[in-house]
Amino acid sequence: LRWGFIGASNIAERVIPSLRKIADQQLVGVCSRNAGQARAFAVAQGLQSASTELEAFLREGKFDAVYISSTNELHCEQTLAALAAGCHVMCEKPLAMNLADAARMIEAARAAGRVLATNHHLRAQAAHRLIRDIAASGEIGAVHGVQVSHAVFLPPHLQGWRLDQPGAVAAASLIDWSKCLRRSGRICGKAAAAQKALGSQGRTSAPSSRS
Secondary structure, eight states: OEEEEESOOHHHHHHHHHHHTSTTOEEEEEEOSOHHHHHHHHHHHTOSEEESOHHHHHHHHOOSEEEEOSOGGGHHHHHHHHHHTTOEEEEOSSSOSSHHHHHHHHHHHHHHTOEEEEOOGGGGOHHHHHHHHHHHHTTTOOOOOOOOOOOOOOOHHHHHHHHHOGGGSTTHHHHHHHHHHHHHHHHHTOHHHHHHHHHHHOSSOOOOEEO
16 A cells, blocks of 8 residues: 555654555655644655655545644544545544544445445553453453543653643543543443443544444
């Protein structure tokens, strides 16, 4: 696959080494609103091109897939543009800022016959899978509840837009809450109930779709 990166982000820097471990992946270019940041990212990651114009980036790049790790409020618009350009999309969480936008993205992926996925890495984490297996085995008896704490220190180099752009982070606390709820639901074997609770909030990202 030919990959393009929308967003010259810290998390993209961590995704790229994993993509390089997969055979036959071509990591081609990056698009960012900041030209200097795009150029620096391209040089650091060994990419061929850097752009600030999304439409031209998608047209000229001839990508099979894009990874979107821009600020949250741009995910819907950029995903729709990438799907329209014929790309598969892996989008960072939250998928969208509200349920309506997430539904639009999923429907666009279905109409285009392309894969739309959310980078929910924690669902496959070894520790979480082990906890789920222990609970399912009955080793600790019936599980009636799960308490999850999620707290991290945000280092200065990651603060930026998360503190300066309120509109970009409106879904941040909800997406963290939703991750905890999803994990709890899987551990208890009640994923459907967790999904229903998530949907009732109406302001968090929808489950990703494979079309």
